Each structure stands twice: as structure tokens, then as C-alpha cells.
Amino acid sequence: MKTGHWVLIAALAVVLAYGVHFLWGWxxxxxxxxxxxFVVSDGAGMVTVAQELETExxxxxxxxxxARARLLGHSGGLKAGEFMIPAHASGAQVLAILQGTEGVMRRLFTVPEGMPSxxxxEKLMAQPMLTGKADxxxxxSILPNSYxxxxxxxxxxxxxxxxxAMTQALAELWAKRSPRTVAKTPQEAVILASIVEKETGKPSERRMVAGLYSNRLRLGMKLQADPTIIYPITQGRPLGRRIRESEIHAVNDYNTYSxxxxxxxxxxxxxxASIAAVLDPADTRALYMVADGSKGHAFADTLEQHxxxxxxxFAIRRAKGEM
Known part of the structure; x- marks a missing residue:
């Protein structure tokens, strides 16, 4: 074989080896x-991002x-945001993540149902990744959800x-309200829904509890909802003890016992869900309820049944040694 052929073969081998290396590196x-x-700031270009990737x-x-991104990457710019880059991610995978075609990292601020303002x-102020003050x-005014x-x-x-989100949800639900609702305004719906929210942690009971309180309001009966006693004392935080007799009789703008x-x-x-329950309460005659030992309530139409x-x-509580 002529010398020129060997040189050509050697050159092709070098090119092939470099090509394999180039592809393997991607x-x-x-x-x-x-x-x-990994964070990509708004307006960050490939030069800056690539250098930060190397630093990380x-x-x-x-x-x-x-170089590999220009030749082998998909078209499209980098997305601003926060991303999670997995261990041993290939260059191709890293680019796909930063272009938003794979697993964008989501950070969520969650407000559980019934969390007072x-x-x-306090939860907002304790989140170190957020900035600035808030009242x-x-x-x-807040719709419980993840944001x-x-x-x-x-x-x-x-x-x-x-x-x-609360304004939009309330407007949507108010437009679909049932004739059975006692709420005369959206604000009244939110007030009654806040009581329903605090009175039951059982989703299946919400409409029944809303129906019971709606009946009491129609008849001019006191709602006698324990959470309304607690709110002026703690602003919605857990009381951490039993309600005192003096607190039951306290006169203020919240206590529905007085x-x-x-x-x-x-x-x-x-x-x-609680707002929806108030705007479409159960069709019931119930006026009374008491805990039934299963995290729910027993409902009654009459005082005798109650x-x-x-x-x-009380018998259940005595059997558990709670009384």
C-alpha cells in the first residue's frame, strides 16, 4: 500500500476518533x-450560562x-427559571432542561385549606427565597392552594x-350559586365558608354543615360556632386549650354564642370547596351537630335528637378516658 494511502487512513482514523469523542462528550x-x-436569569446568554454550568x-x-450545543443542540433559546440538573446529565440533557423541554423545577408556596392570614x-416571611416585605x-382574601x-x-x-385567585374563584362560584344559599353578597359567602372550613375537616360534610348554619341564619338562631370564639383571641392560630366559660359569653363582633x-x-x-358548599348547601332540616367520634359529626333536626x-x-369520650 502506498504511503499516501496510509496517511489518508490515519487521517480518517483521527477524524473518526475525534468525532466519537465529540459525540460522546455530548x-x-x-x-x-x-x-x-440551577438558575437561569432573565436575559442570560449561552456564554454566561455555559460558564456557570462549568463552575457548578x-x-x-x-x-x-x-460548540457542541451549536452543532448538535436543538434550536430554541434558554428559558429563564429554576431547573434541577440530575447527576451525570449529558450535555444534550442539560441543554434540553435549560430550554424547557425537560423537567423544569417548580417551587411551590402552599397555603393549606383553612390557614388564617x-x-x-408568617410562612411567607419565613421563606428565605422570597424578598421584600408584605402586609x-x-x-x-387568600385562596388556599399551591402557587x-x-x-x-x-x-x-x-x-x-x-x-x-380568590377573587376569580369567588366570582365564578357566586355566578353559579343555588337559590338555597343564605349569602346575600360574596363577602357573606366567604364569612360563612370560613366557619364551615373551621367546623369540619371532613370534605363530605361541608354541604351538610353549610346547610345547618344556613337553617340557623334563616330562623334567627345563634350559630354557636366554637371557632368564632377562638378567632378574636388568637387571630386564627390554635388555642391550645379548652375554651373558657368567660370566653363563651364574651361580647364582640365575632363570637356567635353572644x-x-x-x-x-x-x-x-x-x-x-367550602365556598361552594355555602353557595349550594345541602337541602336539610338539621339545626344541631356534635362530634361523633369518627372525625365527623352527628346531625339532628330537633333538640331532643341532639x-x-x-x-x-360523652359516652365515647368517657370510654377513651377523656372525661
Whole structure:
């Protein structure tokens, strides 16, 4: 074989080896030893991002990552946001993640159903990835749910997003309200829903509890809802003890043991389900309820039936050694 042929073969071998190396460096396992979060700022370009990836250890070389991305990557720009890059992610996988075609990392701020505004505020202020100050939201203005947020986002913006969600949900549910609802305004619906939210943790009972309180309001009976006693004392935080006799008789704008009608304002942030229950309550004659030992309630139409249910509940508590 002529010398020229050997030179050509050698050159082809070098090109092939380099090609394999180039492809393996893009599709093969990357150098990252453990999963890491990675932030792409608004307006960040490939040069900056590639250098940050190298600093994090997600790619071996910023320069070769950019070169491979130009030749082998998919078209499309980088997405601003927070991403989770898994251990040993290939260059191809890293680019796909940062272009938003794979697993964008979501950070969620969650408000559980029935969390009062003072506790929402405390949770917001305790979140180190948020910035700025926020006022305690008006009670009942926040819709319990999970909300996306980005690192460095203003707390006030999160509050505004949660309040907008409540406004939209309330408008939607109010438009579909049943003729059985006693709520004359959307605000009254939120107030009554906040009581329903606090009175039962059993989703299947919400409409029944709403129906019971609706009946009491129609008849001019006192609601006698224990959570309305507690709210002026703790602003919705757990009381941590039994209600005192003096607190039952306290006269204020919330205590439904000492007043007829609704409190002046909500006592927590009610869920969408509790608002829906108030706007479409169960068609029931029930006027009384007592815990039944199963995290639910026994309902009664008459005081006589209610007293019998109470006797059963006391017997259950005595059997458990609670009395």
C-alpha cells in the first residue's frame, strides 16, 4: 500500500476518533456528581450560562459545551427559571432542561385549606427565597392552594397572586350559586365558608354543615360556632386549650354564642370547596351537630335528637378516658 494511502487512513482514523469523542462528550454521561438546582436569569446568554454550568460542575468545559450545543443542540433559546440538573446529565440533557423541554423545577408556596392570614404571613416571611416585605393579608382574601414562585420574587407579588385567585374563584362560584344559599353578597359567602372550613375537616360534610348554619341564619338562631370564639383571641392560630366559660359569653363582633347572625369578617381563608358548599348547601332540616367520634359529626333536626347524640358522644369520650 502506498504511503499516501496510509496517511489518508490515519487521517480518517483521527477524524473518526475525534468525532466519537465529540459525540460522546455530548450524549455520554456528564461530570456532575450529584443533583443540583440551577438558575437561569432573565436575559442570560449561552456564554454566561455555559460558564456557570462549568463552575457548578455540570459540564467539563464551557467552551466545548457551547460548540457542541451549536452543532448538535436543538434550536430554541434558554428559558429563564429554576431547573434541577440530575447527576451525570449529558450535555444534550442539560441543554434540553435549560430550554424547557425537560423537567423544569417548580417551587411551590402552599397555603393549606383553612390557614388564617396571620399564619400565611408568617410562612411567607419565613421563606428565605422570597424578598421584600408584605402586609398581613385581609382575612378571607387568600385562596388556599399551591402557587409557583421563583427565587428572589417579591412576597407582595405572591400575596397579590393568591388574592387574585380568590377573587376569580369567588366570582365564578357566586355566578353559579343555588337559590338555597343564605349569602346575600360574596363577602357573606366567604364569612360563612370560613366557619364551615373551621367546623369540619371532613370534605363530605361541608354541604351538610353549610346547610345547618344556613337553617340557623334563616330562623334567627345563634350559630354557636366554637371557632368564632377562638378567632378574636388568637387571630386564627390554635388555642391550645379548652375554651373558657368567660370566653363563651364574651361580647364582640365575632363570637356567635353572644350574637345573632354572621361575624363581621371571615375567621380564616376558606377553601374553594367550602365556598361552594355555602353557595349550594345541602337541602336539610338539621339545626344541631356534635362530634361523633369518627372525625365527623352527628346531625339532628330537633333538640331532643341532639341531646341523644351528645349523650352518645360523652359516652365515647368517657370510654377513651377523656372525661
Amino acid at each position: 450524549y455520554g454521561p456528564g461530570p456532575l456528581q450529584h443533583e443540583v438546582p 460542575g455540570a459540564v467539563a468545559s464551557a467552551t466545548t459545551f457551547r 396571620v399564619m400565611v404571613y 398581613v393579608p385581609a382575612e378571607g 409557583d414562585y421563583q427565587r428572589g420574587e417579591a412576597r407582595a407579588l405572591i400575596v397579590a397572586r393568591m388574592q387574585k 350574637m345573632v347572625g354572621l361575624p363581621k369578617a371571615p375567621i380564616t381563608n376558606p377553601s374553594r 341531646n341523644a347524640n351528645v349523650a352518645k358522644w
